[in-house]
Amino acid sequence: MSTHDNGHEAGHDVVVHDGDALPARFENPGFEKHHPRMGDLDEHANKKSERIVVALFTISILGTLFFLIAYFVWPPGTTPVEMRRSNLALGLGLAFALLGIGTAAIHWAKALMNDHEKSEERHEQRSDDDTRAGAIEVLKDGAADSAIGRRGVLKGAMITALALFPLPIVLALIGNIGEDWNIGQLKHTMWKKGTRLTTDPVGRPVKASDVTIGSVWHIIPEGLDKEPHPLDEKAKAVVLLLRLDPRDIKREQGVGWSYDGILAFSKICTHVGCPVALYEQQTHHLLCPCHQSTFDVADGAKVIFGPAKRPLPQLPITVDDEGYLVAQSDFHQPVGPSFWERLK
Amino acid sequence: MKALAARRHDRRAPIVLLLLALLLTGGLYAAFAPSASAAAPTSASADDIAKGKQLFQANCSTCHGPSAAGTASGPSLIGVGAAAVDFQVGTGRMPAVMDGPQVEAKPVQFSQEQINQLAAYVASLGPGPAIPTAEEVDPAKGDPATGMALFRTNCAMCHNAVGAGGALSRGKFAPNLWETSPTHLFEAMLTGPQSMPVFNNANLTPDEKRDIIAFINEQGGAAPGGLDLGAIGPVSEGLWAWVVGLGLLIGAAVWIGAKSS
């Protein structure tokens, strides 16, 4: 390690004697001269820097004190305004406590500490040849001591044992981590013949006569809250109910699946499963806010834009004796994102 | 007091009381009936309808047709009701300035009186939803927690979780709701303007609509955490983290790396 304040100053110009005598490349001119700071030359400036450092530490102390006071004076309260005041006061206290220390330490280092650059040698990472030879020798000695080279069966047994021992843990983990591993559940929802369509989240049954043209209803099956795992069922069973002027309906996914212009589609996007819910009643388009797949509900919910491929599955519906909308059956295909064995 | 007590025993008292009760009921009905409010006189006078018709002919008939039956450039207004007129004209969307993917709110062109007259005229053309009363839309009477649950399911996908607005397809958008008046919010749900679907009173009951209004009323104000950064979610948060956070820190790094003078 060496300081180099007095590093030589290289000449300004290349001395032009003769083209042949010049080196192929420029040479490193060596360290630049050290420029003293104001504080190095002027005692007053030095003292001033010291006072700034002290002031910054003081700001930090005040910040901490402010935090302690604010903690007791401004509790979070019950309104957003009180919460914001508490958060702001505590946060500013903490921020100043930290920023004070940080700026003080850095200003100290920059203005008051020795600013002469130092240089340290580097060495190649590679060990020298002797060390390498020594290392190989040591390993050879160890291998010879264990006699592993001569004992093939032992070696095989050891490797097999080591390779097998994680299996019990892996098996137990894989066996349980998917709970029942019943992937068939993906293909069914809780809709069945006669299940009433009810509003989400309240659960009111829906009369067909109440569904006016241009309206959209967010629907869950009746009895959802009685399921053992309502959210798991809801994640598959949510439906969007809309009514179009029957003259506007170009195509449906099944004959007789709608009732008097009332259509029900799965709300779960066939792309990656976001709820598709933006219904533009003038164009009959359904838009997914996550990735903008757009479905035309007048045309069997076919995809007209975006990353989804398949139409949203349609739920066949009809009305019961009391005029309430009910499902004719479950969906005729799995709802939601595609998966490998979807069609099997 | 004696006199009052004496009169109570009067044989005519029940009749007087009945009359008083009738008067009170009538007064209350006048004040609170669904189609009765300061904004829309119950019994729209023939005069209002006539004035409304004049306004309609002058300002609306080009697109909606002289008898409001609709033309190629504007839908029929028969049966849309006073609520639709109050919303469309009261938010400045009508009269529409064409061009652009959707008709946007702009400074209101008519006085509330004129709007009421227009609404009376359109309401006279066919039965339709009326303008809600002040009580029906009073945020103080709604429950924001129920409102939030309903808003999340029915509205947030277009208008964003707190009503800050969002994009629809092909340049259309769902507007920010923070500045919209409770009456206009109610009317929008009831009538489904433009791309917005209709939420009739069977889908969202009037009480539920009021709950939603109570929820929206709480949004857009003070955020507990400080500046709300537009309340549009993680994208603006990320932008601020880069610009302000990393910006400040790199600035500090430059200060640390710079030679002291």
Added chain:
Amino acid sequence: MSTTAAPTRTERLAAGTADYLDQRTGLGAAVKTFARKIFPDHWSFLLGEIALYSFITLIISGIFLTMFFVPSMTETVYHGPWASLNGVQMSEAFSSTLRLSFEVRGGLLMRQIHHWAALIFMASIVTHMFRIFFTGAFRKPRELNWLVGFTLLILGLLAGFSGYSLPDDVLSGNGLRIADGVALAVPIIGTYASYLLFGGQFPGQDLIPRLFTVHILVVPGLILALIGLHLFFVVLHKHTQYPGSGRSNKNVVGYPLFPIYVAKAGGYFFLVFGVIALMGATMSINPVWSYGPFDPSPVSAGAQPDWYMLFLEGALRLMPGQAEIVIGGFTLSLNIIVPAMIVPGVLFTALAIYPFLEAWVTGDKREHHLLDRPRNRPFRTGFGVSLLVAFLILVLAGSNDLIATHFHLSINDITWAFRVLIFVGPWFAFWVTKRICLGLQRKDRELVLHGHETGRIVRFASGEYIEVHKPLDAHERWIRVQHDAIRPLEIEPAEDSRGVRRKGYRIDRMRQRISTVFYEDRVEPVTPAELAAAHSHGEHDSLAAADAHAEVTAGVGAGVVSDGRDHLSADARDH
């Protein structure tokens, strides 16, 4: 310290402690070796420190949060100060998040600090990584440390995503739903992968507790261990330094750890924590009470993940749906596999293997401790910028709905524009960056050969006007001439002198081709001979006049060498 003065009480105490420790640990040797270790000074060397310090901030605030957060999906009913959720059914995770935000004093501050620190952590990792990339600090012997850093980036993504999902709100729940959709898209085992993640069907009852363990134990444990390794390598290799007077491949120039860097780096920790605390105090982040507790039915406009996952969201948005195909009755969702697996796979693999690729095509086996100026490596700089541009386009595509509402554009048009841009943009960025780099190098040559313009105009007796140029001093010049211009690899011919085809020629040929792509266009640094020639050229006039004359030829001179054979620079031939 004078040796004659009697030691003070403090000094005696310190000496006693040091003696105690040294006798048991041999600490003295370590102090002697490391206390005055030299670190070079530059602002860009602090970017990695931002990452380290924001990670410490994350640990401090994270420990606070674990005291109050309940990682459970058990349903409960919330009763508390937040009116619009009062009496609402939700998971314990969500309700405890509300409680720690609104009722724990300083809880909201800690939560906001934690989240802002996470965003800053990822942002600083990326900037640090690209500082390393653009300056070539990943070259031998630091390739392994590049991989350690790369792994830290991936772990950071995991930590962020798992933490973001913990409050069990609608926004992050839809993020998990998308993750589920992506898992389902994996060919053959996708369905099982989804069941493995969620413990059965989405959303199940297991996810939040599992994410919690991942978020507070597994991932941070790994990150801590790898940070240790990362810093060990930094000490082992000694820090790189920028080229400059006195700095060479054989030394490291800067300030000692104690006291300068103890103060500067220690102080910087407080600055990083302080700035994050300031953000937590003043700017709202992830207000989950606005989104509400998770429910699979609702979704809100502006459904996006935190910024570091936004590129995946963007890729998903751009991919047209037609790509989903059915083969033999099995569904292959290429519309998801391509954007969610192949695109990030390509981006990240390119980033991870670049040091090895560059070493291979350069054929360079030397150690490098002096950094490159980005302009002197046009291919690498262009490549890095094109990766960033690709990333940025995907981020913007992931924000297309917000762009649409803020600039009144059609979301469909924006999507189409980005579908085109994602192919065109990176190439264009590469080309432009490379041209800019070459231009800057030519400017360097110009400056070295002809000096600074002084703005002083001199008129000669002949009536000629010239501007006086001031030659560069040796230090200024050294910066601009110290680098090597790497030339395309030359390989042995296919056949030896006896006409026998040699082994490995094909691979060498490929290597040479790639090398040509990397290094074909280059500007050679000025040599002493060229500088001398530039000066002597004007010898019959004054030196200043020579400079002025050279100015005229400079437009055509200092050209780019493009043929890969002719190493003489055009400028040199000119004279």
